[in-house]
Each structure stands twice: as C-alpha cells, then as structure tokens.
Amino acid sequence: MAADFADTTLITYPVPEERIDLISKVLLPAGISCQRRTAELTVAILQLVASRRGIAALPNWGIKNYVDHDYVIARRIGANGLWSDLFISAREADASLTYLQDFVTTSRDQCFATLEGVIPLE
Numbered sequence: 848m849a850a851d852f853a854d855t856t857l858i859t860y861p862v863p864e865e866r867i868d869l870i871s872k873v874l875l876p877a878g879i880s881c882q883r884r885t886a887e888l889t890v891a892i893l894q895l896v897a898s899r900r901g902i903a904a905l906p907n908w909g910i911k912n913y914v915d916h917d918y919v920i921a922r923r924i925g926a927n928g929l930w931s932d933l934f935i936s937a938r939e940a941d942a943s944l945t946y947l948q949d950f951v952t953t954s955r956d957q958c959f960a961t962l963e964g965v966i967p968l969e
Contacts, residue, residue: 848925849877856901858892861885868931869904873924893919904929908962932968 852874864870864883874880884901886892892903893910896919904924907914914921923929935954941947958965 849873849879852881852902853879854881856882856884858884858886858895858901858903860892861887867904868929869924873929906931907964911963934968 852869857869859867859869882901884895886895889905889909892905893913895901896903907921910919910921913919935951937947955967959967
C-alpha cells in the first residue's frame with residue numbers, strides 16, 4: 848500500500864516523476880512522498896534493492912528470474928497490483944514495412960507466450 852513507501856528510498860530510472868506510475872497513481876493520490884534515487888540499468892536498481900538501499904517498483908516479468916533465485920523479494924502494489932499499458936507506435940508510412948510487421952508479430956507472440964502476467968490490450 849502507499850503508506851508502505853513512506854520513510855524509505857524509492858529507486859527508479861532517471862525519468863520525470865510524472866512518468867513513474869507508482870508515484871503518479873499510488874503515492875501522490877495518497878499524499879505520500881519519499882526520497883528518490885535513480886539508476887539507469889535494471890540490474891543496478893536490483894543491486895541497490897538487494898543491498899537494502901531502497902525499494903523499487905519494476906514489472907514482474909522483468910525481475911522474475913531475480914525473484915526466483917531469491918535475489919530480491921517481490922510484493923504486489925495494492926490489492927490488484929499496479930498495471931501499466933505498453934504501446935508501440937510507428938509512422939503511418941512505415942506501418943506496412945515487412946520487418947516492422949514481423950517485429951510486432953514476434954514481440955506479441957513471444958511476450959504473451961513467455962512473460963508471466965502480461966495480458967494483451969484488446
């Protein structure tokens with residue numbers, strides 16, 4: 848819950864706060880603020896979390912291997928978890944390019960077949 852993030856350091860990618868769903872969708876509405884530290888690489892964020900220098904909110908599919916090997920502990924944010932939508936965009940002139948269509952098809956097929964908890968937007 849939002850209150851669990853009070854009095855801790857949140858480790859994030861170096862992006863503006865309004866682009867971090869945990870902050871914009873969970874912490875700000877609850878009036879919770881916390882210290883923030885940034886790292887550019889997921890593995891660096893995980894190392895900081897593993898060494899107890901803070902906590903992070905990362906997608907389950909991105910950290911599953913680290914959780915499975917007890918490198919870090921994962922907890923759901925909120926009763927139903929924190930969900931974000933990912934989209935792909937392309938210029939209209941490029942949308943019909945074979946390699947781009949193949950990329951989208953391969954990405955979709957592989958993500959939904961191999962990443963736990965990923966669901967398609969329909």
